[in-house]
Structure formats: structure tokens, C-alpha cells
Amino acid sequence: MRTVTEERGVIIGLEVHTQLSTASKLFCGCSTDYREDEPNTHVCPVCLGLPGSLPVINRRAVEYALKVAKALNCRVAEECEFARKNYFYPDLPKGFQITMYDRPIGTQGYVDIEGEDGEKRIGITRIHLEEDPGRLVHAGEGDRPKYTLVDYNRSGIPLLEIVTDPDLRSPKEARRFLNALRTTLEYLGVFEGDREGALRVDANISIEGQNRVEIKNISSYKGVEKALTFEITRQRGMMRRGLGIERETRHFMEARGITTSSRSKEVEHDYRYFPEPDLRPLRVRSWLDRIQLPEMPAARRERFMVQYGVSLTHARTLTGELRLAEFYEKVAHVDALLAATWVADTLLGELNYRDQSITALPPERFEALLRMLKSGAITDRGAVEILRRMLDAAARHEPIETPERIMKSLDLGRDNATDLMAMAAEVVSSNASAVSDYRSGKREALNFLVGQMMKRTRGKADPRELRRVLESILTSG
Amino acid sequence: MISRKDVEHIAELADIGLAPEEVEEFTHQFNLILDYFEILDQLPAEGGWTRTDTEDLNVMREDLVVPSLPQHEAIMNASAREDGFIKAPRVM
Numbered sequence: 001m002r003t004v005t006e007e008r009g010v011i012i013g014l015e016v017h018t019q020l021s022t023a024s025k026l027f028c029g030c031s032t033d034y035r036e037d038e039p040n041t042h043v044c045p046v047c048l049g050l051p052g053s054l055p056v057i058n059r060r061a062v063e064y065a066l067k068v069a070k071a072l073n074c075r076v077a078e079e080c081e082f083a084r085k086n087y088f089y090p091d092l093p094k095g096f097q098i099t100m101y102d103r104p105i106g107t108q109g110y111v112d113i114e115g116e117d118g119e120k121r122i123g124i125t126r127i128h129l130e131e132d133p134g135r136l137v138h139a140g141e142g143d144r145p146k147y148t149l150v151d152y153n154r155s156g157i158p159l160l161e162i163v164t165d166p167d168l169r170s171p172k173e174a175r176r177f178l179n180a181l182r183t184t185l186e187y188l189g190v191f192e193g194d195r196e197g198a199l200r201v202d203a204n205i206s207i208e209g210q211n212r213v214e215i216k217n218i219s220s221y222k223g224v225e226k227a228l229t230f231e232i233t234r235q236r237g238m239m240r241r242g243l244g245i246e247r248e249t250r251h252f253m254e255a256r257g258i259t260t261s262s263r264s265k266e267v268e269h270d271y272r273y274f275p276e277p278d279l280r281p282l283r284v285r286s287w288l289d290r291i292q293l294p295e296m297p298a299a300r301r302e303r304f305m306v307q308y309g310v311s312l313t314h315a316r317t318l319t320g321e322l323r324l325a326e327f328y329e330k331v332a333h334v335d336a337l338l339a340a341t342w343v344a345d346t347l348l349g350e351l352n353y354r355d356q357s358i359t360a361l362p363p364e365r366f367e368a369l370l371r372m373l374k375s376g377a378i379t380d381r382g383a384v385e386i387l388r389r390m391l392d393a394a395a396r397h398e399p400i401e402t403p404e405r406i407m408k409s410l411d412l413g414r415d416n417a418t419d420l421m422a423m424a425a426e427v428v429s430s431n432a433s434a435v436s437d438y439r440s441g442k443r444e445a446l447n448f449l450v451g452q453m454m455k456r457t458r459g460k461a462d463p464r465e466l467r468r469v470l471e472s473i474l475t476s477g
Numbered sequence: 478m479i480s481r482k483d484v485e486h487i488a489e490l491a492d493i494g495l496a497p498e499e500v501e502e503f504t505h506q507f508n509l510i511l512d513y514f515e516i517l518d519q520l521p522a523e524g525g526w527t528r529t530d531t532e533d534l535n536v537m538r539e540d541l542v543v544p545s546l547p548q549h550e551a552i553m554n555a556s557a558r559e560d561g562f563i564k565a566p567r568v569m
């Protein structure tokens with residue numbers, strides 16, 4: 001039986017807002033690095049919308065937008081232009097937002113993702129630059145706050161809005177698209193994914209033949225799959241009860257994993273867009289030729305498979321995050337395959353479990369650990385223990401000791417490491433026929449040799465490790 | 478021609494309450510302004526500034542940080558404040 005979300009006929013389009021990692025804001029020189037700071041300390045007459053102030057466009061923001069346009073295979077028009085979007089809300093000090101309307105930076109691009117049935121192309125309708133509104137804190141208890149507190153530190157941060165065609169067919173595809181987009185933005189160096197609020201999503205979702213529902217402001221990209229799954233279940237439930245789907249805007253309640261109707265009877269959207277009179281149009285298409293794109297995720301994935309011989313799955317995981325790929329390349333020289341397993345499976349698992357970033361661990365420490373594993377100085381279990389100690393120290397902001405020291409202090413060293421090597425050498429020399437079978441390409445012969453060693457250790461050793469010790473002897477001798 | 482209905486709609490978008498006589502007054506004023514622009518539309522474009530001029534396109538600044546206002550100055554014009562925030566009416 002198919003589950004609700006696997007049925008056919010779901011149509012999803014996304015609007016993604018990403019903060020570009022410029023040093024200053026889009027139209028003024030206020031710093032964008034405001035996160036730990038007091039409210040209203042990164043503001044000036046421009047981003048406060050004081051009368052008489054004038055915006056001036058940040059060149060780097062335009063350059064970043066063009067970089068993304070190029071990477072997402074967009075068409076860039078000869079001329080693009082900012083426009084005013086008028087609405088009244090306390091997060092907009094001017095009473096309008098400077099955005100782009102009918103003349104955006106890029107149109108008609110695409111992103112290839114791994115879809116439900118193989119590779120799939122997701123169309124990009126448009127990408128454009130706009131300013132981030134301020135941040136509102138709703139003060140008071142429960143559903144009906146008494147008043148609103150406004151912080152304009154975020155006001156004027158450059159945002160890139162990326163709108164997809166309605167090409168996505170499931171919450172899983174939406175997540176994959178967002179992962180691919182996020183990785184692309186990271187590789188381009190225009191975006192810091194760790195920053196709170198760096199990527200926000202609105203989703204349009206409908207079931208074929210029904211009205212479209214918009215889900216606003218999903219603040220974590222992980223929340224998107226959850227919000228969409230909930231919404232599909234809700235809409236199918238309505239249909240089963242013979243009820244129609246109302247065209248409406250809903251909000252995602254992250255903590256409860258549900259969407260709720262925005263009760264406010266909003267006035268029909270009427271933003272009265274018009275060209276921003278304080279800014280001249282941009283004619284920047286010619287910059288595109290000068291923009292050099294770095295190696296993008298798909299290219300790096302292919303290279304990892306060719307250069308390091310890692311599996312597709314490992315290559316995909318390792319290149320799925322820029323810093324992870326860079327980390328891997330720093331330690332791969334020890335042993336490319338051993339490093340792939342330990343980075344993509346063990347290390348990444350430990351990091352995810354602790355919600356830690358890869359930057360927590362200096363590559364030299366991990367490199368030393370890999371060398372100890374390769375030489376047989378420690379067991380797999382010992383290595384995991386040492387890794388955990390190192391990550392714990394990082395989490396407490398303490399200096400991270402070398403794996404050798406941790407090994408000694410915990411007495412994790414394996415006294416029998418040399419015994420194991422000696423035993424393996426003995427097994428190799430006394431099983432000449434299995435060895436020659438192995439060398440002539442019969443991989444199963446290795447299982448026989450591992451079995452011989454298991455017997456001698458009376459089943460106490462880790463077969464994976466015995467295999468590695470044996471292989472190192474067989475390939476060196 | 479701007480109608481009373483247009484003015485009422487715009488007032489609603491701007492979250493401004495208008496008395497009936499004010500609606501009347503603004504309707505009249507809006508129409509005066511639009512009439513004036515109709516006169517401007519009749520001006521010949523030659524020799525004057527048009528939006529297709531290219532010389533001052535691409536006006537941009539470098540991505541450099543300049544100091545912001547101190548917090549007390551930033552919020553001194555607000556009618557209500559709390560802990561460095563500007564206090565606004567409930568919006569949800």
C-alpha cells in the first residue's frame with residue numbers, strides 16, 4: 001500500500017530566501033555580522049529608512065547574485081532594475097521593501113537533482129536581489145501578544161530570492177533540491193549555512209486539480225520536508241472527507257510540526273510595485289564572462305571517484321558539504337578508502353549525533369588517528385573512543401590532545417598489535433595456496449585467511465581489522 | 478480618474494483611518510496630482526533626462542563596512558522603546 005505522500009499528483013514550488021555573505025548591507029555600510037549583538041546597533045539612516053537618506057548598491061552583492069545566476073544556468077537580461085514593494089508592517093521601516101519585480105537578475109535556470117525516479121531537472125523561474133526586513137519579537141504571553149518589539153539589525157541584509165518552477169513532486173524531492181541548492185551556494189562562497197536564518201523557505205503546494213496553499217516562512221530547511229508532509233496529509237484528509245481545499249496562506253509551527261491557517265483576513269495582496277526611483281538600473285550581464293565558477297559539487301563528486309577510487313555513495317556524502325570535502329582531501333593521503341569510510345560514516349555520524357560542525361576537529365588530529373588505524377596501533381573500537389574524546393574536548397572548547405596521548409592515557413593501545421601482525425605473517429606463510437589464490441584474483445581466499453586468524457584468536461578479534469592487517473601484509477609482500 | 482473607492486482601498490493598505498469628509502478631500506487632491514502629471518506627460522522627451530540614458534547606470538559602492546549609529550541615537554525618534562528595541566503595536 002502506498003502512503004499518503006507517495007500518491008501521485010502533488011505539485012510543489014519553492015521560494016528560497018538566502019542571505020548573501022557580504023561584509024556590509026545591500027544599500028548601506030552597516031555590518032552584516034549582527035547576530036550576537038544588541039538590537040538596533042547595526043543600523044544607520046539608510047537601513048532605518050530615515051527621511052533624506054539614499055541607498056547605494058553593494059557591488060559584491062550584485063557579483064554574488066550573478067555568480068549564483070551562472071551556477072544555476074539562468075539567463076541574465078541586458079538590464080535589471082530594483083522596484084518598490086509597498087506594504088505596511090513594522091519590520092519595514094520605509095513602508096516598502098526594495099526588491100526586484102519584472103526585471104530580476106536571472107530567469108529560466110535549472111538545477112539537476114536526484115528525483116524519485118532518477119536524475120531530474122528542476123526549473124528555476126527567477127532569482128532576484130532584495131533587502132531583508134527587520135526582526136520582530138512578539139512580546140507577551142501565548143497566542144495574543146500585547147505588543148511587538150522591532151530590531152532593525154537585519155534590515156537591509158542582502159537576500160537572494162530563488163524561485164523554482166512547480167516541478168517538485170514530493171517532500172523528499174523538495175529536501176533534495178534544497179540540499180543541492182545549499183551545497184551549490186556554499187561552493188560558490190556566497191553563503192554561510194551555519195548562520196541562523198541564512199536560508200528561509202516559502203512553499204507552494206497543491207494536489208492536482210485543487211487550490212494552491214502557500215506555507216510561509218519555514219525557517220529551517222530541515223523543516224521544509226516536515227511542513228510539506230504534514231500539509232499533504234492534511235489536504236488529502238480534507239479531500240477524503242469530501243471537502244475542498246481553500247486557497248490560503250498557512251504558517252508552519254516548527255515546534256509542533258504542523259501548519260496553521262493565518263487567521264488574519266489579509267487585504268488582497270496589492271503591493272503597487274513601481275521602479276525604485278532612488279536607484280538606477282543595472283547593466284551587468286557582461287560581468288558574467290569574467291566570473292569564474294569554482295569546481296561545483298557534481299564535478300567534485302566525479303573527481304573523488306576517479307582520483308580516490310571511493311564509491312558513489314561516499315563521493316556523494318563527502319562532496320555534499322564543502323567543508324567536509326575539503327576536510328577529506330586533507331586526510332585522504334593516509335589511505336583514501338580508509339579515510340572515506342572514517343570521514344563519511346564514523347566522523348559524520350558522530351558530528352551529526354552531537355550537532356557539531358566539521359570545523360570542530362583539526363584535520364591533523366584526524367590524520368594522526370587514521371595513521372594509527374592503518375598501522376594497526378589501535379582497534380576500530382579504540383579509534384572511535386579516541387574520536388569521541390577529541391570531539392568532547394572540542395565541544396567544551398578545550399584544547400584537543402593528540403590521539404597518541406589519548407590512547408596512552410586511556411590505555412587503549414593494543415599490546416597485541418605487533419602480535420597480530422606476527423600472527424598474520426604466520427598465517428600467510430603457512431597457507432601458500434590460499435595466498436596465491438588471493439593474488440590471482442580470488443577475493444574469497446581472503447575470507448579463508450581471516451577465518452584462520454579468527455581461530456587463533458579464539459574469535460576475540462574484530463574480523464574487519466583482521467582483514468585489514470592481512471591485506472596490508474598481502475599487498476606489501 | 479481616482480474614485481472614492483480607490484482612496485478607501487489605499488487608506489486600508491496604508492492602515493490609515495479616514496473620515497468620510499477626508500475621503501472626499503483626498504479624492505479631490507489625488508485627482509489634482511494626476512492631472513498635473515498628465516501635463517508633464519506632454520513635455521517633449523528630447524534633451525531631457527530619460528530612463529534609457531546609460532551614463533549613470535551601474536552606480537555601486539564597494540563592500541566596505543562603515544560604523545553604524547549608537548543604539549540610543551538609532552531609536553531616539555521612536556515614540557516607544559524597550560531594552561534597545563523599538564516598541565510597536567501588536568501585529569499578530
Ligand SMILES: [Zn+2]
Binds near residue numbers: 047
Ligand atoms: Zn545601515
